[in-house]
Amino acid sequence: MNDILPDEARHWHRIESTFREIAGLYGYGEVRTPLLEDTSLFVRQIGETSDVVEKEMYTFERHGDSMTVRPEGTAGAARAYVEHNVANKEPISRWYYLGPMFRGERPAKGRYRQFYQAGCELYGDPGPVCDAEMVELAVRVLAGLGIGDLKVHVNSLGAGDTRERYRKALYDYLLPQKGALSEDSQRRLEKNPLRILDSKDAKDRALAEGAPSILDVLSDEDKQHFDGVRRGLDALGVDHVVDTKLVRGLDYYTRTLFEIKAEGADLGAQSTVCGGGRYDGMIESLGGPKVPAIGFAMGLERILVAMGAQAAAPKSTAVYIAVLFEGGVAAALALAKQARDLGVGCEVDTRGKLKAMMSRAERSGARLCVIVGEDELQKRIVMVKTLATREQEEVSLDRFSTFLADKKASITAPARVD
Numbered sequence: 001m002n003d004i005l006p007d008e009a010r011h012w013h014r015i016e017s018t019f020r021e022i023a024g025l026y027g028y029g030e031v032r033t034p035l036l037e038d039t040s041l042f043v044r045q046i047g048e049t050s051d052v053v054e055k056e057m058y059t060f061e062r063h064g065d066s067m068t069v070r071p072e073g074t075a076g077a078a079r080a081y082v083e084h085n086v087a088n089k090e091p092i093s094r095w096y097y098l099g100p101m102f103r104g105e106r107p108a109k110g111r112y113r114q115f116y117q118a119g120c121e122l123y124g125d126p127g128p129v130c131d132a133e134m135v136e137l138a139v140r141v142l143a144g145l146g147i148g149d150l151k152v153h154v155n156s157l158g159a160g161d162t163r164e165r166y167r168k169a170l171y172d173y174l175l176p177q178k179g180a181l182s183e184d185s186q187r188r189l190e191k192n193p194l195r196i197l198d199s200k201d202a203k204d205r206a207l208a209e210g211a212p213s214i215l216d217v218l219s220d221e222d223k224q225h226f227d228g229v230r231r232g233l234d235a236l237g238v239d240h241v242v243d244t245k246l247v248r249g250l251d252y253y254t255r256t257l258f259e260i261k262a263e264g265a266d267l268g269a270q271s272t273v274c275g276g277g278r279y280d281g282m283i284e285s286l287g288g289p290k291v292p293a294i295g296f297a298m299g300l301e302r303i304l305v306a307m308g309a310q311a312a313a314p315k316s317t318a319v320y321i322a323v324l325f326e327g328g329v330a331a332a333l334a335l336a337k338q339a340r341d342l343g344v345g346c347e348v349d350t351r352g353k354l355k356a357m358m359s360r361a362e363r364s365g366a367r368l369c370v371i372v373g374e375d376e377l378q379k380r381i382v383m384v385k386t387l388a389t390r391e392q393e394e395v396s397l398d399r400f401s402t403f404l405a406d407k408k409a410s411i412t413a414p415a416r417v418d
């Protein structure tokens, strides 16, 4: 779990505002759900044999209920969608969320126990066009943040009995080689053999290489849907590869699955910056109507790494007010207030001698230093120094606000990122 200090938070603001802005272009509105949900919500939706449920959830008992700190956002959003009867109010809903998620994973670069996700969920449209637009939205966000070398992987798991047929085909293929699987995968073979394709274990990976392809068992409808997704991606200019080993670690998916990797980033095994897919059965399984859904979530820490060391925007306030004597404090505060009333950032320094204050002013990145000295104040003026040129001028207290208003455009550019 990480602390995010202000210098770094500026980068987060950029990611968050880019995400919100682009989600808005596609008609998404924000949903905020609680950090805690009933444990059973995640167990049922994400799946008992998933890593998340088996090993990673922060679960505790309180008031006789088992609660879990959310490991992801999809199940909670779907619960809210059902609970508020949203399907009865609008045919299509587009929701986004931003916030912390919690998984007790083994920490590594780009893998944390508290991490942030930005996600989108669309309810009410089964068509492949949504899937393609969803992927393109995610790519637009990532590209908009300057992340190059993106690789989009897509696959289809099929719906209904396709999954079951594939499960069977995989089971039949793996059973004779059971002894060669990792311990985790031997256990999963009975309950959830698909998960084995997702395994990080080298032995499992070797076996998965020769496994039957899901694309061979897709029904005609599933195939048409998947072709539609790919045609949509082509029309939107999104390069992608079909990755038949892509199953993703959550059980709720049906049909389209996708992941976006930042190949150029120094993220090692954690290069997947975005993952998502269709989950047409979830709303109904939560007691809602038969409403199809699709979504994705991206990991903000990973995005931050993939963005690289992009220069920090100056965090400075534009005006630094140096107060040289105790009696000048009230006047300095009044000037600071005028500056902020104009929307010009400023800070007041009352600590010590002029030289030290000037050096702090320069380090702060401010454009102007306003020096409040005793002799000057008696004449109702202050000295204003332009730090870049070291030019100094006298400004009367009565004119200070007008003086600053005239300078505002030049001293506040470039705008702060946040």
Ligand code: HAM
Pocket: 071, 072, 073, 074, 075, 103, 105, 110, 111, 112, 113, 114, 115, 116, 117, 119, 120, 121, 249, 250, 272, 273, 274, 275, 276, 277, 278, 279, 294, 295, 296, 297, 298, 299, 300, 301, 302
């Ligand atoms: P997920 O693949 O589990 O999917 O997570 C999505 C993204 O969150 C990952 O690609 C990764 O960038 C980030 N992420 C996951 N775990 C961690 C971690 N421990 N540390 C840092 N980043 C992490 C979901 O969560 C689904 N709810 C996505 C979705 C939405 N599917 C449909 N709608």
